[in-house]
Amino acid sequence: MNFLSSLLDLNKITAKTAFLVLIISGCLLFFPASVLLKLEIVTFKKEFGKYFGFAFLASAAFLIVALLNWFQQKVNSIIAKRKWAKKLAESIKKIDFAEVAVLREFHINGQQSLDMPIDDPVVAGMLNKGILYQLSSMGQMSREGMMMPVAVNRLIADAITLEFLGLPHTEPTQEKVREILIARPDWAKSVTQRKANRWY
Helix, strand or coil, rough: CCCHHHHEEEEEEHHHHHHHHHHHHHHHHHCCCCHHHHCCCHHHHHHHHHHHHHHHHHHHHHHHHHHHHHHHHHHHHHHHHHHHHHHHHHHHHCCHHHHHHHHHHHHCCCCCCEEEECCCCHHHHHHHHHHHCCCCCCCCCECCEEEEEEECCCCCHCCCCHHHHHCCCCCCHHHHHHHHHHHCHHHHHHHHHCCCCCCC
């Protein structure tokens, strides 16, 4: 009866355990007597044989339910990702000038990831919207704020074109360069000044 009680305790059953029970009970049910005799488990089958059919059906049902549950979770995950991607696409359409200036920093620095102050209101807002995502929980405090490595969400990376950023395809004029530099976020200007970046 302990065997039956353990089998009925669904909280303790995993898919691996159920699969193992299915295989063992199936073998005990369907193996010919000659094989069971060679395995020296004929006596075991006589003693517990009344439970094998139930164990086989119960483990099979458990695995079917587990498979259906896994499939449902996958479908829900796909639907959630599509909704999130759609929401993200809408966020990009409503992006403001300050957020565009933040996105420009990746192009200006020629990097796919940058250290940005996650406590800056604009950067924090873009992280909350999913436009940016944080690459690590490790960062450092600076005069610009709590600097953390961030990157542009891959779902919208293709939408961040030069046209979207308001940047020219060809060599920019001095006036355009000045316009872009003036529009940079204050924290980016501060970082550049602090690091004495000779490119600027």
